[in-house]
Amino acid sequence: MNRTADMVIIGGGVNGVACAYYLARRGMKNIVLFEKGYLGYGATGRCGGGIRQQWGMDENIILARDSVRMFEKLSHELGFNIFFRQGGYLILISDERDYDLISKTIPRQNELGVPAELLEPKDIASLVPGLNLKTIIAGAYCPTDGTAYPYAVLWGYAEAAKRRGVDIRLHTEVLIISRKSGGTYEVTTTNGTVHTPRILNVAGAATRNTASMLGIVIPTKPYRHEIAVSEPLKSFLDPMVISIRKGFYFSQSLRGEIVGGIGDPDEPSSSSTASSPEFLFRYAEALRKTFPALGKVRIIRQWAGLYDVSPDARPIIGTVDGVDGYYHACGFSGHGFMLSPVVAKLLSELITTGKTSIPIDSLNLKRFSEPGLTRDPYVVG
Amino acid sequence: MGKTIICHCEDISIEELFSAVEQGYKDIESIKRYTGIATGTCQGKCCLIQTLRALASGDDRSSPKTASESAASTPLKGIAVKMPTIRQPVIPARIDRIIKAGEKAVKKATGKA
Amino acid sequence: MPVEKNPAPDPHSEPSKAVFDFEGRSLEGIAGEPIAKSLFRAGIRILSYSVKYHRPRGIHCGRGRCGMCHMEVDGIPGIPTCNTPLENGMKIRRQDFRPFFAPVLTAAARRFPLPAGFYYRRFTKPVFLKNLFMDSLRKMAGVGRVTLDEEERLAGIIPDCLGTFDRIKPHYDVIVVGAGLSGMSAALSAASSVSGKRGDASGPQRNEAEQDNMRILLMDEYPNPGGHSIGHQDDSGLLNKRDDLAREVAEHPLIHVASGTLAQGFYPPSTILIAPTGGSIASAQGMKQVTARAFIFATGAYDIIPLFENNELPGIFGSRAARLFLERDGYSLGKTAAVYGTGAELERTVSLLLSKSIDITAVVEAGANPRETPARGSVPESVQRISNAHLVSANGKRWIDSATLITEAGRGERITLRCNMLCTAFRGQPAYELPHQAKFNFSLSDDVLDEERIMIPDEVERRDATGTACILAGEAAGETNWRRKIEQGKEAGEKAANAASAIKETGEKA
Numbered sequence A: 001m002n003r004t005a006d007m008v009i010i011g012g013g014v015n016g017v018a019c020a021y022y023l024a025r026r027g028m029k030n031i032v033l034f035e036k037g038y039l040g041y042g043a044t045g046r047c048g049g050g051i052r053q054q055w056g057m058d059e060n061i062i063l064a065r066d067s068v069r070m071f072e073k074l075s076h077e078l079g080f081n082i083f084f085r086q087g088g089y090l091i092l093i094s095d096e097r098d099y100d101l102i103s104k105t106i107p108r109q110n111e112l113g114v115p116a117e118l119l120e121p122k123d124i125a126s127l128v129p130g131l132n133l134k135t136i137i138a139g140a141y142c143p144t145d146g147t148a149y150p151y152a153v154l155w156g157y158a159e160a161a162k163r164r165g166v167d168i169r170l171h172t173e174v175l176i177i178s179r180k181s182g183g184t185y186e187v188t189t190t191n192g193t194v195h196t197p198r199i200l201n202v203a204g205a206a207t208r209n210t211a212s213m214l215g216i217v218i219p220t221k222p223y224r225h226e227i228a229v230s231e232p233l234k235s236f237l238d239p240m241v242i243s244i245r246k247g248f249y250f251s252q253s254l255r256g257e258i259v260g261g262i263g264d265p266d267e268p269s270s271s272s273t274a275s276s277p278e279f280l281f282r283y284a285e286a287l288r289k290t291f292p293a294l295g296k297v298r299i300i301r302q303w304a305g306l307y308d309v310s311p312d313a314r315p316i317i318g319t320v321d322g323v324d325g326y327y328h329a330c331g332f333s334g335h336g337f338m339l340s341p342v343v344a345k346l347l348s349e350l351i352t353t354g355k356t357s358i359p360i361d362s363l364n365l366k367r368f369s370e371p372g373l374t375r376d377p378y379v380v381g
Numbered sequence B: 001m002g003k004t005i006i007c008h009c010e011d012i013s014i015e016e017l018f019s020a021v022e023q024g025y026k027d028i029e030s031i032k033r034y035t036g037i038a039t040g041t042c043q044g045k046c047c048l049i050q051t052l053r054a055l056a057s058g059d060d061r062s063s064p065k066t067a068s069e070s071a072a073s074t075p076l077k078g079i080a081v082k083m084p085t086i087r088q089p090v091i092p093a094r095i096d097r098i099i100k101a102g103e104k105a106v107k108k109a110t111g112k113a
Numbered sequence C: 001m002p003v004e005k006n007p008a009p010d011p012h013s014e015p016s017k018a019v020f021d022f023e024g025r026s027l028e029g030i031a032g033e034p035i036a037k038s039l040f041r042a043g044i045r046i047l048s049y050s051v052k053y054h055r056p057r058g059i060h061c062g063r064g065r066c067g068m069c070h071m072e073v074d075g076i077p078g079i080p081t082c083n084t085p086l087e088n089g090m091k092i093r094r095q096d097f098r099p100f101f102a103p104v105l106t107a108a109a110r111r112f113p114l115p116a117g118f119y120y121r122r123f124t125k126p127v128f129l130k131n132l133f134m135d136s137l138r139k140m141a142g143v144g145r146v147t148l149d150e151e152e153r154l155a156g157i158i159p160d161c162l163g164t165f166d167r168i169k170p171h172y173d174v175i176v177v178g179a180g181l182s183g184m185s186a187a188l189s190a191a192s193s194v195s196g197k198r199g200d201a202s203g204p205q206r207n208e209a210e211q212d213n214m215r216i217l218l219m220d221e222y223p224n225p226g227g228h229s230i231g232h233q234d235d236s237g238l239l240n241k242r243d244d245l246a247r248e249v250a251e252h253p254l255i256h257v258a259s260g261t262l263a264q265g266f267y268p269p270s271t272i273l274i275a276p277t278g279g280s281i282a283s284a285q286g287m288k289q290v291t292a293r294a295f296i297f298a299t300g301a302y303d304i305i306p307l308f309e310n311n312e313l314p315g316i317f318g319s320r321a322a323r324l325f326l327e328r329d330g331y332s333l334g335k336t337a338a339v340y341g342t343g344a345e346l347e348r349t350v351s352l353l354l355s356k357s358i359d360i361t362a363v364v365e366a367g368a369n370p371r372e373t374p375a376r377g378s379v380p381e382s383v384q385r386i387s388n389a390h391l392v393s394a395n396g397k398r399w400i401d402s403a404t405l406i407t408e409a410g411r412g413e414r415i416t417l418r419c420n421m422l423c424t425a426f427r428g429q430p431a432y433e434l435p436h437q438a439k440f441n442f443s444l445s446d447d448v449l450d451e452e453r454i455m456i457p458d459e460v461e462r463r464d465a466t467g468t469a470c471i472l473a474g475e476a477a478g479e480t481n482w483r484r485k486i487e488q489g490k491e492a493g494e495k496a497a498n499a500a501s502a503i504k505e506t507g508e509k510a
Ligand SMILES: Cc1cc2nc3c(=O)[nH]c(=O)nc-3n(C[C@H](O)[C@H](O)[C@H](O)COP(=O)(O)OP(=O)(O)OC[C@H]3O[C@@H](n4cnc5c(N)ncnc54)[C@H](O)[C@@H]3O)c2cc1C
Pocket: A010, A011, A012, A013, A014, A015, A016, A034, A035, A036, A037, A038, A039, A040, A041, A042, A043, A044, A045, A046, A047, A048, A049, A050, A051, A172, A173, A174, A175, A202, A203, A204, A205, A206, A207, A210, A225, A226, A227, A261, A304, A305, A306, A307, A329, A330, A332, A333, A334, A335, A336, A337, A338, A339
């Protein structure tokens, strides 16, 4: 393969395929997407599929809210059922500090159009029978939050993108990117070379590596997060249940499996995606404590993926000064799946028009060279 | 009746496997997730090998065809027959039993002291 | 001193009756025997229904692996009834809880196959239809049921572990998974290499202090060492050797024999997660993490049922399962069997069935070019043989009543054999889970006959950067001849002991 393209996308995760689709929909021709494995080989294929609008910072609330509006229409638009189910998100609150934070944030979430509410333990009990409420003082619930099947989202976007002419190259790794005179890039892959005026770098936790090929320094770090799935059970659990404090979450997939995970605050940064027995023990204990009836259920599979964590746990999206034609989106810090429709749409606007319909300047890479970072207190993990 | 089920946990027929390949899902990891093969309770212990065989020979052996028929019908050229990732646990593990057995000894010891 | 075993049904003790409830009916069985066996005797042969097409499923693999016999027992979903001992007072039910409209959908699905990706591609619009579809799917999906009103019954308890499991130490020089012929032989040779180098004291008695000396862990999920050598009733050479090996490992001062111990996963570089098997379903058994410097995976092989129409109909099972039903559990799923297979595995299975007075409708030899030329062994000439045939379907509504094959490798005439069991007897698939987790690569064998193609490991030994060695032996390495399995085990044991002492020495120097 030796060819030219109008756009090279690096990474076949949700952000890669969604951008490919929105760019093609905006009329861009000759788009090539490179994925080193299969679609979903990175974080997208390993994630929990949770979609929530309950956030602390306006920026996250707005992006997630608009994403949900897009997810609601996505199956229809793509002609592919992405299994988006709005079973809600239930945040369990077990201490005063979280209670204060969340009860102060809910009015703002409501103002921005997110129908979150505070629940008392007895409301929680009727919403999710079976939860152990001994240590729970309250809950925050948003009925329009939910889950989607990450692979279906990937496939739906990818098939729609292909129908619009996007060339998706699987099992093709980008090895070298170099700038040529005349403002083009030469992208060398395991399967040939492409010349292009534009690059979109959405390689997940590897984005900082591909960026470094162009001398761009991205201050994200990879952290392993593990996750496990149970045997399929008859449906009994509507919302995704999470504890921000414990970094613990679980939900029931449409197939009936309990999918969930728990973070380990002491785990150092690494690019390992190996599973560990320690995770199984921690996760099982958290599940037994939170939902005793699940003690009798069996775990059938565990795996791990990487969170691409930025210094303020907020995504890094946009352009880089002095590197024309280069765009990136990374640093999603464990919540990139839920933001992907809107992030991809905004990127496609930025790439084709130079402007975005929602301001995303605050998510520029530049912020790290300025003093004072703000972190969203609703970040898990 | 009268179906050839390739994955009995998820109730997936051999036709479904081939049609997934025709639809462009051509590596075992994508096939697994698209069809559901090897993602059931047994995690593929009963179906993975048949799937790989079927992908390799590119022919539904349950309805014998002539060599030229099967060559014409095979959508499977160029599929790498590879083992997908085999995750832990090997056998489904009950959550109430995922607990450290060693803790007993530790607790006993501290109990005595 | 005999090896200590985890409590497991002892076939020689007095059978005691157990009364249990099956979906509201009170039935009687024998305590300690597999639940599925008691159900079978009581005439309950359909143990579950498949999720999509509602097809009947019965006892199948005999090892708790396949899921076809999973039932709800005492409110616990997914209990493998084929190898879970019956207890007095158990409440057992099938796990199929379908909402009222599901049969309609299922009937439609039975008639028309659902194309791949059906779920994704249909009913994406209009919205109300999509939502209806998702709701129905959600209600139909899932198998087991969770009882929500139950108290936190096992949470936070101290696990009560069984027998030898309690005394398994956190670290060994060498861990051997699988106590079949090759595993036992590997443990012995590793032990003699280790003791040769270190000059450890030996003696037949072991007390607690001596347990500390044990440097080799030999574990097996079954309650007795010997692996799948059961069912080789006509090979006295093999059986004698097996018993010798079992005695030697039990008496060896350096070998800790942990029967009834299941390897739940290998976590590179050097950890194995283990769980006890057997015991009551209510017991809160725990798990352990054990590390070693070298691992030998001698985990045997699985049955692979070839592809043919209705190949999961109740009454169809593989030859390894047949050995478990007939030898371990002492019952037969039927009276008249058709046997389909190749080579030594076919002959061995036929003679096992004959020794249990099972009628054989026909011995069907698959394909024209089987990998092994069958050694007819002790199978009498009077048994009907059909050679070079291709099995195309199993027939029957709720249980197999006949099997159809085509002679001349699928080009000849169509023959239907009446039978109420169909046993497939092919070369097994090496158990690949732990080796794959230890980063072994596998490739599909190039046998001519599809039914004989298996994934075989590309190599039998791997070392990672830390020097930890993982070695395959026996059927897990693709070996089928029992004498060679023992030889291979021996070599694996030596290699493992060497690797372990090399790491130890580097460790001591550092
Ligand atoms: C265990 C876990 C649970 C999670 N749960 C949630 C959740 O519930 N909700 C949520 O919103 N988010 C969740 N996330 C986060 C979410 O998965 C990610 O933020 C999101 O998937 C990122 O998508 P992406 O497309 O940017 O990156 P990725 O999905 O990582 O895709 C990047 C792709 O680039 C490819 N690639 C890398 N380098 C190259 C190269 N040189 N050449 C070619 N291709 C390359 C990779 O193979 C990969 O497929 C979770 C993450 C993990 C690990």
